[in-house]
Amino acid sequence: MVIVVVTVGITESVMARYRMDRVPKFVLTAFALAFFATIVTLEFI
Amino acid sequence: MIESVMLWVFALVSAPLFAGIIFKVKAFFGGRRGSPLLINYYTLIKLIKKGSVYSSSTTFVFKLGPVVNLGTIVTALFFLPIAGHAPVLSFNGDAIFVLYLLGLARFFTIAAAMDTASPFEGMGAAREAYFPIICEASIFMILILFYRLTGDLTLGAFLSGGQPFGLWQTAGPPLLFVVIALFIILLTENARVPVDDPATHLELTMIHEVMVLDHSGPDLAFIEMGAFLKLFFYSAWIARLILPFELAHPLLNLLLFSAGW
Amino acid sequence: MFLAIKAVAALGLDYGRIPFEPFAHYSAAITLGATLFLAATLLLLALRRMFYQGKPIGHGGTWGCGFTQPTARMQYTGSSYAASILAFFRPAAPLEEIHPPVAGLFPRETHYHSHVHDIVERHLNCLVVVPIVRLFDRLRWIQHGDIHLYIGYILLAIVVLLFFV
Numbered sequence: 470m471v472i473v474v475v476t477v478g479i480t481e482s483v484m485a486r487y488r489m490d491r492v493p494k495f496v497l498t499a500f501a502l503a504f505f506a507t508i509v510t511l512e513f514i
Numbered sequence: 515m516i517e518s519v520m521l522w523v524f525a526l527v528s529a530p531l532f533a534g535i536i537f538k539v540k541a542f543f544g545g546r547r548g549s550p551l552l553i554n555y556y557t558l559i560k561l562i563k564k565g566s567v568y569s570s571s572t573t574f575v576f577k578l579g580p581v582v583n584l585g586t587i588v589t590a591l592f593f594l595p596i597a598g599h600a601p602v603l604s605f606n607g608d609a610i611f612v613l614y615l616l617g618l619a620r621f622f623t624i625a626a627a628m629d630t631a632s633p634f635e636g637m638g639a640a641r642e643a644y645f646p647i648i649c650e651a652s653i654f655m656i657l658i659l660f661y662r663l664t665g666d667l668t669l670g671a672f673l674s675g676g677q678p679f680g681l682w683q684t685a686g687p688p689l690l691f692v693v694i695a696l697f698i699i700l701l702t703e704n705a706r707v708p709v710d711d712p713a714t715h716l717e718l719t720m721i722h723e724v725m726v727l728d729h730s731g732p733d734l735a736f737i738e739m740g741a742f743l744k745l746f747f748y749s750a751w752i753a754r755l756i757l758p759f760e761l762a763h764p765l766l767n768l769l770l771f772s773a774g775w
Numbered sequence: 776m777f778l779a780i781k782a783v784a785a786l787g788l789d790y791g792r793i794p795f796e797p798f799a800h801y802s803a804a805i806t807l808g809a810t811l812f813l814a815a816t817l818l819l820l821a822l823r824r825m826f827y828q829g830k831p832i833g834h835g836g837t838w839g840c841g842f843t844q845p846t847a848r849m850q851y852t853g854s855s856y857a858a859s860i861l862a863f864f865r866p867a868a869p870l871e872e873i874h875p876p877v878a879g880l881f882p883r884e885t886h887y888h889s890h891v892h893d894i895v896e897r898h899l900n901c902l903v904v905v906p907i908v909r910l911f912d913r914l915r916w917i918q919h920g921d922i923h924l925y926i927g928y929i930l931l932a933i934v935v936l937l938f939f940v
Contacts, residue, residue, distance in 0.1 A: 470772045472756065473749040474532045476697070478539025481707035492709050493863055496648040499698035503655035506688035506695070510662055565830035569837040581823055585816035592811060603811070605804035606797075615812065632837045636851035644860045727838050732826035736819070 521596040521768070525750075526588070528772065529742040530554035532749065554742060558735050566731035571631045579626025580729060580736035586619040587743040594750055595674035597768040598758075604670040609657055612669065613650070616703075616747075619740065620646060627725035638724035645709060645721070649699050656692050659685075673751065678758030693755050700748040704741065854889055867894060 534554045541548025550556075568576070590612045595601045605611075624642055627635040660672045663681055671677060681689055702709045705722035726737050757770060861870050873888040 470532055470746075470749055470753045471535060473697075473700075473752045474535045474745075475539050477701070477706055477749075478536040479543065480701065481536070482540050482543035484708045492645065493648065495708055496645055496652070496698065496702050499695040499702075500648055500652040500655060502691040502695040502698075503652045503659065506685075506691040507655055507659040507662070509688045510659060510685050562826055565832055566827070567833035567835050570834050571837055581819045582816055585812055585819050588815045588819075589808065589812040593808075603808070605800070605807075607801060608804070608808070611805060611808055615808075630837045632839065633849075633851035634839075636856060640856045640859055643856075644863065647860065647863075731830070732823060735826075736823070 518602040525591050529746040533742045561735035562732050564731040569630050572629050576626045576629040579622045580733045582622040583619045584736045584740040586615045587740050590615045595670050600674050601670050604668050607667045609669050630728045641721045649702050673754045696752050704745045
């Protein structure tokens with residue numbers, strides 16, 4: 470838990486310096502990663 | 515059973531502390547000393563001691579919002595295995611049930627925000643409805659993956675006992691992606707920085723905070739508590755996935771789980 | 776619902792054997808969860824009432840941030856609410872916006888109108904309907920009006936069927 474919240478804190482400190490105008494794309498990254506993970510385990514290839 | 519209930523109580527009690535650690539880390543990186551670790555407990559007590567001011571355009575929906583919000587997340591925690599221990603309740607498909615409970619909470623938060631008739635809160639509500647659409651797609655992708663790996667659709671089967679370790683053994687590399695994806699979902703769902711800034715004071719840039727602008731007193735305390743518990747809910751998933759080890763004693767497990775070292 | 780499934784199962788049909796036990800388990804479990812949620816909510820409502828005992832409760836305007844005198848013409852409408860979501864789903868739901876650019880320092884009048892097109896309605900015609908109509912236009916010679924040949928078609932169909940059945 471502490472690891473997770475510390476990572477959140479670090480991400481916040483780092484990201485706060487930048488403008489974030491691509492939020493949907495950022496969230497879509499999560500979907501892409503999850504989708505890719507699922508495809509890999511489906512063992513089509 | 516008793517242990518599960520005690521862990522549930524632990525979640526309720528410790529959630530504000532973990533949110534406080536985020537403040538501390540941010541202060542450290544900002545070169546400040548920061549607020550004390552227990553700041554969130556003080557905030558909650560302060561808010562509960564206060565009275566409230568209600569907008570004259572609000573109805574009972576506005577007052578119901580915080581209560582339903584906290585009620586759903588408290589119920590959702592019943593189904594969450596904490597520190598690898600079996601959850602208080604579990605049935606086949608409870609992962610979906612829990613996710614839609616959180617959806618109900620979101621609906622009531624949005625409804626309460628719309629109830630104030632403030633255009634700013636409407637904008638926040640629109641974003642609150644928008645980003646979770648993408649989040650839901652990713653989290654269901656993760657559920658499909660977990661279902662493929664375990665053949666079960668319960669949070670208990672994914673995160674309790676020796677299971678996360680087994681998941682790493684059968685599908686390590688995809689699980690790495692899942693951890694990153696879950697982290698992004700955590701940031702989005704809890705309105706943390708790249709998506710939203712909980713510390714900002716400009717309504718136009720906020721999502722969650724602008725929706726709760728008109729709440730005050732104990733109502734705001736309920737909302738804050740709900741936010742802490744939601745953060746706990748998502749970080750417990752990730753914490754369990756990155757530290758899938760099982761120690762001999764439940765207390766040791768809890769210590770490992772909450773410390774993370 | 777379970778009564779209906781039981782009744783169908785009693786008929787002993789092969790396709791009537793729907794396993795209704797899992798459904799019963801699910802609905803019982805979901806009911807349990809919902810009851811818990813209701814109990815938690817009621818408990819919190821009681822707690823809330825306790826917290827508000829003897830507290831001053833004020834009434835005021837909605838927090839407006841310098842935007843304190845809105846009129847009915849300045850609203851956050853349903854289209855505004857859906858705008859960002861519609862923009863994201865533009866590939867699947869083409870959005871048409873009619874909004875003339877604002878001209879001058881003190882623009883007099885403007886209007887905004889948006890319409891979401893049905894992607895099926897839009898592409899079905901050119902991708903499916905038109906090719907099919909063209910194909911059938913080419914096959915028009917089959918339908919020539921000669922009754923003798925029509926009877927011949929029927930005979931042909933019967934002969935072909937004889938090979939398969």
